Amino acid sequence: MVKQMTRCLVVLCTISAIGYYSSEGSSVGLDATPRITVAYNEISDLRRFSSRVSNYSTLLxxxxxxxxxxxxxxAIFSLNSSNISQRYQKAIPWEVTAQKHEECMKKGKNNQTECFNHIRLLLRFNETHLYACGTYAFSPLCTYIDSRTFVLSSETEEGKEKCPYDPAKGYISILVDGGLYTASRYEFRNLPDIRRNLFQRSLKTEESNLHWLNDAEFVSAALVPESMNVEVGDDDKIYYFFNEKVVEESSSFLGSKTASIARVCKSDLGGKKILQRKWTSFLKARLVCYMPFYEVLQSAYTLELGTWDTTIFYGAFVSQWKNMEASAICRYSISDIQKVFEGPYMEYQYSSRKWSRYEGEVPSPRPGSCITNEFRSNGFNTSQDLPNNVLDFVKLHPLMYEKVRPIEEQPLLMKRNIIYTRIAVDRVKALDNVYYDVLFLGTDDGWLHKAVVIGSAVHIIEEMQVYKFPQPIEKLVISKKQNTLYIGAQSGVLQIPLFGCSQYISCYDCILARNPYCAWDGHVCRDIIGAKNRYINDWTQMTQDMQNGNGGCLNSTDDGPLKKKVRTVIKGNDVLLQCDLRSNLARPQWYVNGTNKLYNSEGHTRLGVDGLLITDTLPEHSGEYNCYSEENGLQSLIAAYSLNVLLELPKEKNLSTPTPIIQLPTAASQSSSNIQFIYISTITILGVLCMVLSVVLLYVSCQQKKKGKYAVRNSRSLNVELQTVSSQFKEKAEESNSYSDGCLQIIPGEASTMSPHKDMPPPPPPPPPLPSEFTNGISTLPNMLRKMNGNSYMLLRQNEESSLPSYNSFTEELSKILEKRKHTQLVEKLDESSV
Structure with missing residues (x-):
């Protein structure tokens, strides 16, 4: 019960910590929102490479x-780094044999994923050859590749000491001075280990009850040349980042994973009697980002800044609670890590079965240290010269007491509902002569976040959907020479530019992006690196504002040229004025007639992120509407509308029979007598026309009274025939006892049994669409009825000719109507509603 309460308390603390950081994110940017979202089909300057194989996760x-x-x-490929999508590529197929494939299946391994040769190691061995290792269907193999001819060597060597069996296990490798430093789960026992092979003395971690590595999963490794420019004669060190089970707390935490960092010395030779062929310099410490023991490390990146003592490590962490998706980014300095490894040790207490701080005496020379000038002066020239008590202490005290904490004791970024899988970092010098770190963060569903560290906060410049189908991003590699980022995943390799300045089309867009690669030169947004190299005279005139993100443009409001759209609606209808904001950080601001600012109200206006909806329009709603994008104190005109609200739809003009226009003579030289004669003649002609029209109307009225009766024959018949009688169908009119003057007759009881598709007139053409200015901007879907603020909008689908309803169906409908009315007393005058 106590353990359950402890777990619940820790979970609540975790949630509270995440909520705290997220709430503080408004001020320090811990939960930053990507400024721009770029969908898969909107990405430009993207190059791709893929073949008939899969799992492109190893990049060199x-x-x-x-x-x-x-x-x-x-397979192994050689691609042109400037354009990986070029057709000219070199490929080396390296498949498993049929025998090895069958043996793998007999071991019970997965025939879809595991019984293949997954390339896990690919390194430069010397000037002429590469070194490669693959899982080879759970029988790892290694070989050499002639990089000049790109041909695989015919000789292979066993790789069980250098490459993992399982392609899904974490694996890292680094080649230093002829020594291959790897970390993974080797051999068929699947035990974690840190090893050194090839041309240096082979070393590995100690297998003991205390577990130097307790079910570890490796993430990354880095070489830090700490021997350079130091007077103490220190040694270079290799740092490993991994996750392992918690061992130093009470049993309520057992089973949880925790992030760790370990180090070994490059010149370590192992012990002479104790720790033979084992590391004598292995030490590890816990790596904390925002919540110890409840976060795991997904990816780590080493940012080298010229000298080793300025090295910075970046880490991407995720919450290990399955019902809580959250990611965090932290950074660590090499100096803070050194202080932890120089601090107190942990000791395992057998009585309480947990680890606690070691309070006893530490032997000399200090256990786990590299050989320095001080060691050599005391007669310890190599690790094999170290005394037994020092080696025994190292064997029993591999864990440090202090935890490695991030710079400024807090994460740079926290994101909920996002899982970061990979991180890569580039340092850029902006126009203000300040260096900024640009983060490239890959997600587990194929998205890439591009962010910049400004002070102690992170601004996410953009998010891009780089893969069409969701898949984890497994590798990120930055090329400073090509100014390119390479992305590896299951389906292929991508190449995208680091800059992306061409997507910013205005000064405001360029400044608000706060992209350290880009600046405004007065005409376009261009990369500052290329501008400095090619336009050295104009480089000083470029504009960029990294700290505030709103300075440098001429005005605080951009009223650039924009095509105005016209909207015309009938009184009482709704109208939507769209305003698509490109930035997720911007807010729409609407102004009417240039000065009046619109706000949300319970009246006729509804403000939304996608536009302005005006319901039950009135004539006073007519006017000029402008939508501005307001972001970080800057306003940019996005859309402009001219709205006209009419009392009724204007009558259509009959273009087929234009009204004749009588041109009156107005010549100045004509005499007044001629003008009077023309006036009298015109009045006479108009009078005659009026008399003729009166006679015609009287005649038509008389004829209409004669034909305004129903002809009721047999009331028992239910069929109805709709006939059009004209002079062209005179014979048929006489046979049916009908009139021959082109009137419409409804004759119950004598419907023809002929096929409805024969001799039927074509359907009337649809009415012409309204002009574009009469659209209300509200999009509708076919066969959908949408209710918005009391008004209904319906769009009838216009079927193709093959799907037109038959005329028989119309006859049946009309028959049903007349059947209901056949017992009704017929009147002399035709009722409009009965037709």
Whole structure:
């Protein structure tokens, strides 16, 4: 019960911590919103490479050679790093044999994923060769590749000490001075280990009851040359980032994962009697981002800044609670990490079965340290010279007491409902001579976030859907020479530019983006690196505002040229004036007739993120409507409308019979007698026309009275025939006892049994559509009835000719109507509603 209460308390604390950071995000940007969202079909300047294989997760970039090597499942590719989509590529197929494939299946492995050769290691071995290793259907193999001819060596060597069996397990590798440093779960026992192989003395971690590595999953590794420019004669170190089970807390935490960082010395040779062929310099510490023991490390990136003592590590963390999706980004300094490894140790207490701080005496020289000048002066030239008590202490005390905490003791960014899988970082010098770190964050569903660190906050410049179908981003590689980012995933490799300045079309857009690669030169938004190299004289005149993101343009309001749209509606109808904001951080601001600002009210106006809806329009709603995008104190005109509200729809003009226009003579030279004669003649002609029209109307009225009766024959018949009688059908009119003057007759009881598709007149053409200015801007769907604020909108689908309803169906409907009315007393005068 106590354990359950402890777990619940910790979960509540975790939720509270995430909620706290998210609430504080409004001020320090911990829960930043991507400014721009770019869908898959909107991305420009994107290059792709894929083949008939899958799993393009191993990338090796050689910038100087202009080559990107790609390791996939059963193949290795050599691509042009400047354009990976070029047709000219080199490929080496490296599939498993049929025998190995069958043996893998007999081991009970998955024939769809595991029984293949997944390339997990691809490194530059020397000037002429590459070194590659693959899982080879749970029998790892390694070989060499001649990079000059890109041909696979015929000789292979066993790879069980260098490459994992399982393609799904975490694996990292780094080649340093002829030594291959790897970390993974090796051999068929699937135990985690950190090893060194090839041309240096082979070393590995200790297998003991205390578990130097307790069910570890490896994430990343980095070399830090700490021997450079130091007077103490220190050694270079390799740092490993991984997750493992919690061991130092009470049993209520057992089973939870925690992020860790470990280090070993490059010149470590192992012990002479104790820790033979084992690391004597292995130490580890916990890595904390925002909540210890309830976060795991997804990805880590080492940012080298010229000297080793300025190295910064970035980490992407996720919550390990399955019902809580949250990610966090933290950064760490090498100096803080060194202080932790120089601090107190942890010790396992067998009585309480947990780890606690070691309070005893620490032997000399300090356990876990690299060989320095001080060690050499005391006669310890290598790790094999270390005394047994020092090696015994290292064996029993691999864990440090202090935790490695992020810079400023808090995360840079926290995002809910997003899982970051990979991180890559580039440092850029902006126009203000300040260096900014640009983060590229890959997600588990194929999206890429591009963000910039400004002070202690993160501004997400944009989010891009780089893969059409959701899939985790597994690799990110930055090329400074090509100014390109390479992305690896299951379906293929992508190449996108680092800059993306061309997408900003105005000064406001360029400044508000706060993209350190881009600046406004007065005409277009261009990258500052290319501008500095090509336009050195104009570089100082470029505009950029990284700190505030709103300075540099001429005015605070952009009223640039914009085509005005016309909307004309009938009184009482609704109208939608759309305003599509490109930025997710912007807010729409509406102004009527230039000065009056609109607000949400219970009246006729509804303000939304996609536009302005005016319901039950009135004539006073007519006017000029402008929509501005307001962001960070700047306003930019997005849409302009001219709205006209009419009392009724204007009558259509009959273009087929134009009204004759009588031109009256107005010559100045004509005499007044001629003008009088013309006036009298015109009046006489008009009078005669009026008399003729009166006679015609009287005659038509008399004829209409004669034909305004129903002809009722047999009331028992239910069929009705709709006939059009004209002079062209005179014979048929005489046979049916009908009139022959073109009148419409409804004759109950004598419907023809002929097919409805024979000799039927074509359907009347649909009415012409209203002009564009009469559209109300409200989109409707076929066969859908939408109710908006009391007004209904219906759109009838116009079927194709093949799907037109037969005329028999119309006859049946008309027959039903007349059947209901056949016992009704017929009147002499035709009723309009009965037709």
């Amino acid at each position: 970039l050689e910038d100087e050679r202009g080559i990107l090597y790609v390791g996939a499942r059963g």
